[in-house]
Amino acid sequence: MYRAKRAALSPKVKRRVGKYELGRTIGEGTFAKVRFAKNTETMEPVAIKILDKEKVQKLRLVEQIRREICTMKLIKHPNVVRLHEVMGSKARIFIVLEYITGGELFDTIYTNGRLKEEEARKYFQQLINAVDYCHSRGVYHRDLKLENLLLDAAGNLKVSDFGLSALTEQVKADGLLHTTCGTPNYVAPEVIEDRGYDGAAADIWSCGVILFILLAGFLPFEDENIIALYKKISEAQFTCPSWFSTGAKKLITRILDPNPATRITIPQILEDPWFKKGFKPPVFDDKYETSFDDVYAAFGDSEDQHVKEETEHKPTSMNAFELISLNQGLNLDNLFEAKEEHKRETRFTSQCPPKEIISKIAEAARPLGFDIQKKNYKMRMENPKAGRKGNLNVATEVFQVAPSLHVVELKKAKGDTLEFQMFYRSLSTQLKDVVWKCGGEVEDNSTVA
Known part of the structure; x- marks a missing residue:
């Protein structure tokens, strides 16, 4: 809880990390905040996720986060926000990410309402492409929702926060995830019931909720009473609007199957007639080389490998x-x-x-x-x-x-x-x-x- 502090606070404002000039805060969570920044050498805009080392160490998540960052550096899909590099100071980890200028898909739906079927299908195809690519590399999202789906300047989908699940979840001895997380309206029944779940099947359910919203303009499961909401999700109590095509209804019903064992899989989605219509395979860019040296340096204790943080004594300027x-x-x-x-x-x-x-x-x-x-x-x-x-x-x-x-x-x-x-x-x-x-x-x- 935030309360007014009586003690005077230092006027210092961190402004620069290595070659990056920091700007405004564009996102914030329990473990991290995200700031807009620009590369002073190339003038390229980026987003920097800043983690507190002490918090990460207290929760004994250092090794898991380091592994997941290494995995994320291998994810080079056109519909996934790219991780450029990782830096570290004595107190912080800085994850430099691709900055997406087109905003959130959430805002598009909130402002303009539901999408036309062709447009919704395009975004869903790009979403499934990204999810399939990451799942094939053992990376799961576990919090897929409209707020995590961004649009680039060309109107293409970009999935954010893929892979950094250690910040919210841990795997128990049985190999299944048990922590209930994510936005309640999007989570699969097995996640809510905390009976252990497979990350791939849970992601597919969330994709189905997203497809429903794109086509309908509203959530398939919604109730102000959380217990009633969970009951609707667990029993898959939803109704497709009359304007849904037969193909869309059939696919959504197969995705929003409360039984993860019989729920449609991604290979089956890829063969679905409604999904395949107008499908365009992703175009990959192989110009980026992958190195993990920066990851180990960021998490290390050697001050020689730490990035320099500079400070100023004035409000953040906005050019x-x-x-x-x-x-x-x-x-x-x-x-x-x-x-x-x-x-x-x-x-x-x-x-x-x-x-x-x-x-x-x-x-x-x-x-x-x-x-x-x-x-x-x-x-x-x-x-x-x-x-x-x-x-x-x-x-x-x-x-x-x-x-x-x-x-x-x-x-x-x-x-x-x-x-x-x-x-x-x-x-x-x-x-x-x-x-x-x-x-x-x-x-x-x-x-x-």
């Missing part, structure tokens, strides 16, 4: 390059346009000093029941009262665009998206003196990124 990368479709107008869509992050501009911005947001959030934790130009706000999907947790950061202009980002780290939007609307009414005024009007600026 034009990052502003462009911040937005889908490279549309800078979106940064300053009001949107009514239900997004999981929002931004506004302000001409106030960064410390004042953080303080004003904290003052507005406390009466709404939120606990506050500040650190430099970042802040965490958490509602101790659980909502529909647990405690709402909001990450806030201030970026400097110009000496007197800042972009303020509020991102839902945990909890329900609609509850986040309701919170932001309540919060924004208290921030009229902070949000940048243009032409006498307050701009309430939500982004589409």
Whole structure:
């Protein structure tokens, strides 16, 4: 739980790791956070997943994570987010990943609703291609969901977080996974029932849920009562909408089979008539060579092999390059346009000093029941009262665009998206003196990124 700290915190803000200049935080979890970065030698944008060595060591996951990172370096599939390299400092592990600019498939469905069958089939074909490739190399995802499916600039699917399952799960002596994880609506019955499960069969079930959502625009299994939800999943209680084609219905029914022993397998999916229609095999790029030297150096104790972390004493700056990368479709107008869509992050501009911005947001959030934790130009706000999907947790950061202009980002780290939007609307009414005024009007600026 995040609570305000009375002690003064260090003003240092880490800005650079080796040849990478770090930008804003674009994702955060229990064990790791993900930051946007750019390679200062090539100017290539990347995403860097940052792990805390101490946390990993306490859970005795060092060897497992090292093995899985080595495995991930061997995964070179056009529909899987590529792992470029691994670096280490005394306290952290830095996993450098391909940065995908097209956003999440989740946002496409949330904003525009269901897809046409041809488009849904294309994404499903790419998903199955990626999953099949990884399974053939002994790598399982175990948390497949729309939020982990990204789109590149060309509109092709990219599966993220493939292979790093050690952060959430461990294998017991019987060789089966037992930890119930993942988003409840997507998990297979055998995962929920904790009777031990095969990672491949569980991934296939999640793929079936994803296909249903792409075609329907909503989940096949949904209930506010978690026990009722689990019952629906365990008994495969779902109904295909009338607009589903016969072929799609047949395939989904075979995938969403509650018995993993009779559930359709990937080789069988690849031979399904509905799946095969318009199928295009993936095109592989073999130009990348694989080396594991960086992995062993990152996890080692030798300071000679550690990457250098540099610090600055000011808010993270945001240059034009990052502003462009911040937005889908490279549309800078979106940064300053009001949107009514239900997004999981929002931004506004302000001409106030960064410390004042953080303080004003904290003052507005406390009466709404939120606990506050500040650190430099970042802040965490958490509602101790659980909502529909647990405690709402909001990450806030201030970026400097110009000496007197800042972009303020509020991102839902945990909890329900609609509850986040309701919170932001309540919060924004208290921030009229902070949000940048243009032409006498307050701009309430939500982004589409």
